[in-house]
Amino acid sequence: MPHNSARCRSNCPINFVLETFGDKWTLLIVRDLLFHGKRHYGEFLASDEQISTNILADRLQRLERDGVVEKQADPSHGSKVIYRLTQKGRELLPIMLEITAWSGKHDSRTNVPKAFLKQLAKDRPRLAAQILDSLDETEKG
Amino acid sequence: MPHNSARCRSNCPINFVLETFGDKWTLLIVRDLLFHGKRHYGEFLASDEQISTNILADRLQRLERDGVVEKQADPSHGSKVIYRLTQKGRELLPIMLEITAWSGKHDSRTNVPKAFLKQLAKDRPRLAAQILDSLDETEKG
DNA sequence: CGCCGGCACTTGCATTTCGCAAGCGCTGCT
DNA sequence: AGCAGCGCTTGCGAAATGCAAGTGCCGGCG
Numbered sequence A, B: 001m002p003h004n005s006a007r008c009r010s011n012c013p014i015n016f017v018l019e020t021f022g023d024k025w026t027l028l029i030v031r032d033l034l035f036h037g038k039r040h041y042g043e044f045l046a047s048d049e050q051i052s053t054n055i056l057a058d059r060l061q062r063l064e065r066d067g068v069v070e071k072q073a074d075p076s077h078g079s080k081v082i083y084r085l086t087q088k089g090r091e092l093l094p095i096m097l098e099i100t101a102w103s104g105k106h107d108s109r110t111n112v113p114k115a116f117l118k119q120l121a122k123d124r125p126r127l128a129a130q131i132l133d134s135l136d137e138t139e140k141g
Numbered sequence C: 001c002g003c004c005g006g007c008a009c010t011t012g013c014a015t016t017t018c019g020c021a022a023g024c025g026c027t028g029c030t
Numbered sequence D: 001a002g003c004a005g006c007g008c009t010t011g012c013g014a015a016a017t018g019c020a021a022g023t024g025c026c027g028g029c030g
Helices: A013-021 A026-035 A041-045 A053-065 A093-106 A114-122 A124-140 B013-021 B026-035 B041-045 B053-065 B093-106 B114-122 B124-140
Strands: A069-073 A081-085 B069-073 B081-085
Touching: A013 A026, A013 B026, A013 B093, A026 A041, A026 A053, A026 A081, A026 A093, A026 A124, A026 B013, A041 A053, A041 A081, A053 A069, A093 A114, A093 A124, A093 B013, A093 B093, A114 A124, B013 B026, B026 B041, B026 B053, B026 B081, B026 B093, B026 B124, B041 B053, B041 B081, B053 B069, B093 B114, B093 B124, B114 B124
Parallel strands: none
Antiparallel strands: A069 A081, B069 B081
């Protein structure tokens, strides 16, 4: 937890998320976990933005320490590791959706499908529930 | 705009906001503009988190370049400068409110008043409207 | 008219973080 | 027994950050 660390800067809620997510990479890992069903180290490494392996290892460790992500051995494959969001991590979804809406509006080159933005505007709770459901599916399978 | 820069990493909406806000400081400036009615360089400098002056100058310049903030001379005091959010910047409010809600829930030492969180849960559009109104007030006065 | 204080930056330099490439250790498969 | 895949570590040059001091402009006051 940020506030347990020595370098806590304030108790402002904006600052609180910045202590964990205030860099160019951490939120991309959350995105991959939440929207893209990724669970393995190599999958994060393969994302478009090309995170380097040392940074990835560092960020996963921080996310785990901050209670956003948990790590477990892959039962079906001993040398693999499964990363998944905790409940706290899943609760980032509303933030992620607001971010998507904002970028959808202000980024002329966005890759967000129009249909997704429409659904976001029309019935956000339902969309959120669908995303969490499909995440559960992924984690079961 | 991030995508006009050479170092654009992808067209993902999450990445889009990270290109502008992906560091430990930028969003604190937005917070000060949006929630605390700050407009002057020296006011940002005085915030709890103690941003250093060279970083502040750099971030304000980037925010202006990205169309989130605009800069104008203070008519009442020639050596002062007024910074204000553009419409695009004001539209960050929903993101900021979601962040506040998340931190309010997960940060045991948060300084967010309980009443604020309640209002956030109960009638968010109204709260958002109030915040924007009081921002208009500040900018008029 | 000249000086002084406030304000918005700039500059220089030490420290930290990042980015890239190579390598390591363990596991399962053949 | 050997090899390939996977998660992660290490080393090093480059870039970003943090800190402190300095610069230039404006307004106010004597």
